[in-house]
Amino acid sequence: MIKSPRGTRDLLPPDTALWNFVEATVRDVFRAYNFHEIRTPIFESTELFARGVGEETDIVAKEMFTWEDRGRAESDRGQSLTLRPENTAGVVRAYIEHKLWDRGLNKLFYIGPQFRRERPQKGRYRQFYQIGAEVIGPAASGSESPARDAEILELLATLLDRVGITGWTLELNSVGCPADRARFNEALRAALEPVVAKMCADCQRRAVTNPLRVFDCKVPEDQSVIETLPRISQFLDEGCRTHFEQVKEILTAVGVPFTLNGRLVRGLDYYTRTAFEFTHGALGAQNAILGGGRYDGLSEALGGPAAPGIGFAIGEDRLVLSLAATADSVLRTPDVYIAPLGPGMNREAARLARELRRSNKDLVVELGDESFRLKKSFEAADKLKSRYILIVGENEVKADAFALKHLASGEQVSVPRAELAARIARH
């Protein structure tokens, strides 16, 4: 049997109803904040990710699905292409390519699949879905303002509430500018040198490869040492410090709760200043339901104009996973099941179905078959959880009035053809 590739999965009903509910709700929220949708290709030139995400990141170094194009045209042949492992680089590429700043488009959102070749786990797949948004534009558009950071975070709090996620935590930090980080890294290495020998094997490795990651350590014995290490907050320059203060002030003013986490560091090279994560307890080791931050230098790194930006990506798989609601609760069931009774009734049933659907586009109409015995039609209507069953038999056709039965109450009435749609509609 051919199975779906490792780390991929089929989403089936009723789960798809839950996914659609999430996406519809999210679109509503984005609309209220005046964000507009962008759809970028699911594969891009490999160079985009190498430059945009960072050569040294795990994503680029070992997790991308990459292949070489073998097109006929000289321009295609040999080009290295990659399934997108995240969507920010693609959005910024499009921003530069189409000069979106000239069109006043600076608040964009996307929903779509991303690909990383990782070991699958709970809430981690090789094809996974992200819902993300970016605010990007020339500094004159206000894109650098702490007000944008706060608005994004407030939007996220609203979004999670609307979707029905309870018990989330917003963790907040500032990772400063590249210059701040360089000085911090230096100080960190210096501070680690005398003590690293006492730490766990992972930390000893991190101390060499990427000192920032020492803060991710969860080994209890190492915590006391980690507490003594310098924090990024001590290395922020005046501009970054003020920026972060203002973000916190606005958040407090609008009433979005947050926790400062001086140990929060982001994995991707392009992040600057504000960094954040929303976590949820029900997710095990992958407790981050979404992550994001500011990336003021990304556009320039990709050859574009200076364009400060801030964005986030929600792991949609993880979001759905932490939803308390069951898929059944958002699954729409039929309003009416039409039961053609006996030979020749399919035609009349089809006409009725068409009339009902045309007269009220919100009605969900399920059509049975004339070969069914009436008992079987009832069973089918019950199984589908239809609200009404509409019987289409010879008597009804003669009278041009049809037996309509409410299945839950058992109440049955004869309804003239012209009144059917109104009768069935939800009140």
Place this chain on the structure above:
RNA sequence: GCGGGAUUGGCCGAAUGGCUUAGGCGCUGGAUUGUGGCUCCAGUCACGAGAGUUCGAUUCUCUCAUCUCGCCCCA
């Protein structure tokens, strides 16, 4: 890439070195052919793949695959 745990029918879930091997849900049909949801009856569907041990394996061993929980990293 590295560890631990799993892998029984459409789904959940027992037992067992040989004697069809549960139970529940589901699905199909029936209990006299224009009225269901309850009940009853009948039917339906399996031991992840390969190799080995054995007279014989779903049950023991090994390898692989997949899933899962961690590490790494991230959404």
